[in-house]
Amino acid sequence: MSREISNLSSLSDVARFDPLGSFEDLFRDFRQAPLGRWMEGRQAMKMDVSENEAAYLVKADVPGMKKENIKVDIDGNKVSIVAEVSDSKEEKDGETLIRCERSCERMQRVFSLAHEVDAAHAVAKYEDGVLALTLPKKNGKEARQLKID
Template sequence: MANLARFDPFETAVDTLFRNFLRPTFDWDVQRTVRGVIPMDIWETDNAYVVTAELPGVRKENINVRVFENQLVIEAEAVQEKQAGEEAKQLLGERSYGKFSRAIVLPTEIDQEHAEAKHEDGVLRLTLPKRADSVAKRLTVQ
């Protein structure tokens, strides 16, 4: 049975040499997925933006959401908790911990007074109504 290898047309011979040299001590693919950017989806309706952001392992007390004009900032911290006693030795650690944030500029201003945030099952869901006076008016072309 033949082994399959993923081909990356943008990878250089130096990248391959570097990765193979460090393979015994450094898992390249795991390091690419280290938390640093909060993955999110944003939808727009006529009156609001709906944002969902993945925050697995983050307690709602450790999430800070700020809205100012048309800017959204999400800050969070994943805290590592000891799963076993102090005498236990960790054999594998692929989960990432620490502080991270994401800032987004939306096309129109947000009505801060009516914005809502809910956190459930590791997903933050924001409903950000557009300010009535900043919603673009569609003109009829004659």
């Protein structure tokens, strides 16, 4: 055994030996799995929520979406924002699609507020990738899907 150790040029050669591959390689392989690719494509919807005496004000980042692809549902104090777009794959003569990362995107955020929302008077506006919601407070429960201006 001492003969085998003497053949190593230094202790750093032992430290470099890794029979399982690098720790980084392990996770790179995991990210390449179908579930890993699915998770990488998903984006978290970032938002700010503020409140005054009369209403909640919500600003949510929904970049790259058209207002037609955004759905806001209100049910009592529960608010759901879903934005989904699915681009069709365009094929051109003489071109081969090598990688497509823009074909389908979905963002979703569901949250509850301390007070119920007056869905009949709620307002949604979408401009420059930001969805702005004005959600008036109400006593009682009413469900409604908002039209985005």
